[in-house]
Amino acid sequence: MRKHKAIIVDDQRTVRSMIKRWIESDKNWEVVGEASNPFEARDLIIEKQPDVMTLDVHMPEMDGIEFLKKLLPQHPMPVIMFSSSTTEGTSITLEALDAGAFDYVTKPTGTQESLIEAKEDLLEKLNAALNYNVSLFEQSKRIISVTPTESKKSINFRTKLILIGSSTGGTTALRKLLDEVDHTFPPILIAQHMPENFTALFASRLNSELKTKVVEAKDKQILEKGTIYIAPGNYHLEVQKWNGDLYTKILQTEKVNGHRPSVDVLFESAVQNGLAKDSIGILLTGMGSDGAKGLLKLKNNGCFTLGQNKETCVVYGMPKVAFELGAVMYQLPLDKMLDKVKEIGAR
Incomplete structure (x- = not known):
């Protein structure tokens, strides 16, 4: 061979x-x-x-x-x-x-x-x-050269939370996915596989490029509309519910699926706190299987779930495993995902 x-x-x-x-x-x-x-x-x-x-x-x-x-x-x-x-x-x-x-x-x-x-x-x-x-390399060049469309009308979201997991290819995919996110969106929590020191700078870059606030998540932050929270490198990010408020929990327990932050940890925390039915779960490009089981648990508890399709993934790993498990309700190209999020979020 x-x-x-x-x-x-x-x-x-x-x-x-x-x-x-x-x-x-x-x-x-x-x-x-x-x-x-x-x-x-x-x-x-x-x-x-x-x-x-x-x-x-x-x-x-x-x-x-x-x-x-x-x-x-x-x-x-x-x-x-x-x-x-x-x-x-x-x-x-x-x-x-x-x-x-x-x-x-x-x-x-x-x-x-x-x-x-x-x-x-x-x-x-x-x-x-x-x-x-x-x-994808040529596709990305074509996408960048397209004349931007007019911003669509803002949505009155009923969804309380958006949860996203990503790995290889995720830094670019997240930027494209979140490009039209504004202050009307519910809190967005992201577990992107990245080491320490990288996530703070990544959050800062997104904050300067996107229309809404992006931060590296800290422990016990109350979640706010129109804010994106990036899991800090080498720490897990969870969502917690207390006295009607949603807030972050940062912890450094064992790696899950070889990762810290782990997408499964983020997704499963929403299930454990009874938030699945009020959430949208999204799994983007990445190698391995992290997030697939968590996405299935979200779906089984009433969450709408999306997976990035093979054609637009840098590596069709995590979304592929999730799709094969039956965890993905809508498998979509990256540029169609936000429209689906808006459609679901307004229901």
Whole structure:
């Protein structure tokens, strides 16, 4: 059986060697080339036709973002970024995702635990990248170029809560989904798989781009209309009900489905607090199965549930599992979801 091919782009030889060892520890993968700068990488891509490329965000002569913008229109392919967890590294990584990167791995800090975590994260994302929906790259360019339509009339929502789960491809999908959300919407709680330090910056970026308020969720916040709450990295987010008010609960219990925040934890908290029948549950692009069982519990307790369709997912993993479980009432393309949310919310 043919092995999957990867190339590594990083200006440090020791880092390239480490990543190569990690990749080739999986017998289904081989590293077919290494490059110390984007110019070498461009020639390697043409010659080797890799399945996946790993790319350092900080590169000499041309940074990773500029390289992505030049590369992907000519050679659409999954690119996994290697990022530091510094504020600067986080910001560049979010830009890379906007520019079309498939996903990212946070560089290890040097401890044995961080090395193991980074290796496992990379191998998981390499294999997920084999299911990357390459056609989305061109679709996104077409969507961006469309003339914006006039804002539709605001809805008088009866729904009290909107719950969203997402993973790989979610940062871009969330921005598109939430673009027309305004102050009339009920509180929106989001569990997006992201590490610490990333979620605060992601929330801040969304807050500056969207029409409504976006915050990284804190513990015991009373939920307000027209506000979007992003689960903080490395913490679970739950919704709680007390004396008629809805509020957040932040906790750092064990990972669920390998994730913290976990979508299942968020979804199941709404069920446990009797909020399913007053909620809309949405599961977006992402690898794995996190959120699928929780979405089914929401549906079985009276919640309207939506899943992103295969054609618009970067990775049709989480919504696929949910659909196969019978948890999805409406499977829709990303650009049709908000209209369905408005339709359901006004019932």
